[in-house]
Amino acid sequence: MLSTLSCQVGTGTSKKSRPTTANPSALRVSCELLRLFVTEAIERAAIIAEAEGINKIEPTHLERILPQLLLDF
Amino acid sequence: MDAGGVGGAGDSCFEKMETEEERTELLRDRFRLSVISIADAEAKKLGMQVAEPVVACIADLAFKFTEQLAKDVELFACHAGRKSVNVKDVILSAHRNDHLTSLLRSFSQELRDKEPKTERKRKKSSEKGETSVPS
Numbered sequence: 001m002l003s004t005l006s007c008q009v010g011t012g013t014s015k016k017s018r019p020t021t022a023n024p025s026a027l028r029v030s031c032e033l034l035r036l037f038v039t040e041a042i043e044r045a046a047i048i049a050e051a052e053g054i055n056k057i058e059p060t061h062l063e064r065i066l067p068q069l070l071l072d073f
Numbered sequence: 074m075d076a077g078g079v080g081g082a083g084d085s086c087f088e089k090m091e092t093e094e095e096r097t098e099l100l101r102d103r104f105r106l107s108v109i110s111i112a113d114a115e116a117k118k119l120g121m122q123v124a125e126p127v128v129a130c131i132a133d134l135a136f137k138f139t140e141q142l143a144k145d146v147e148l149f150a151c152h153a154g155r156k157s158v159n160v161k162d163v164i165l166s167a168h169r170n171d172h173l174t175s176l177l178r179s180f181s182q183e184l185r186d187k188e189p190k191t192e193r194k195r196k197k198s199s200e201k202g203e204t205s206v207p208s
Contacts, residue, residue, distance in 0.1 A: 020147045022158035025184055029163045030142065032180050034135055036173065038108050041131050042115040042123065049121060056122040062130060072170050073138065 037073055044069060101136055108132035142166055 022030075044065035045057045052061075109128055116123045142163075149162040160181050167173040 018156065020150060020156060020158060022146070023160060025181065026146075026158045026160045026163050028184060029160050029177055029181050030139075030146070033142070033163065033167065033173075033177060034139060035111055036176065037135055037138060038111045038131055039115050041134075042112050043119065045127065046116070046119045046121050056124060057116065057127050058124050059126050059130065062127050070134075073167075073173070 037069075040072075041065070041069055101133075104136050104139070105129070105132040108135055 041062070042057070045061040048061040048064050049055070049057045108131060112123055112128045112131060145166045146158050146162045149165055150156070150158045153159075153162070164174060164177045164181065167177055
């Protein structure tokens with residue numbers, strides 16, 4: 001799926017006839033990167049929720065961690 | 074599906090747009106499913122619940138992140154004169170965060186270790202075996 005997405009983004013403005021492809025290992029590492037993104041988001045939001053003594057992660061918790069998360073990635 | 078505001082374009086171009094939009098939507102949905110499973114697994118590990126809008130938001134964010142990642146990684150490969158994206162390109166995209174870079178590096182190292190066929194290692198071991206005694 002990531003390869004299709006990469007190809008899609010490539011065909012937008014590129015002058016090349018063939019879309020860019022990706023190495024299988026590169027795809028796996030990209031998947032790991034994205035998995036880390038999602039995991040980190042949940043973990044950081046969970047810390048905020050726990051600090052408030054709430055058991056459920058709410059949008060306000062996500063809001064609070066978002067700026068630093070986006071800077072870190 | 075509604076015809077997008079593409080004026081003046083020929084029929085073939087319009088059709089391409091529609092399929093590309095549909096493709097993006099399909100990818101977005103499949104992507105969201107994966108993110109939901111990752112988020113739920115993580116929340117379960119932490120013993121907490123996640124509100125649905127939170128997961129949906131993370132999924133959309135991750136999708137946008139992926140689009141940017143794909144663009145960056147393609148630029149890096151093109152800059153290096155390659156037509157195919159490499160593991161090094163992906164690791165380079167995380168250059169702003171040292172911790173993240175080291176995590177990705179160790180992950181890629183693990184992948185390389187798991188691979189059964191490594192020609193370079195073979196060459197090294199054959200060289201060791203072939204220690205010719207100089208006469």
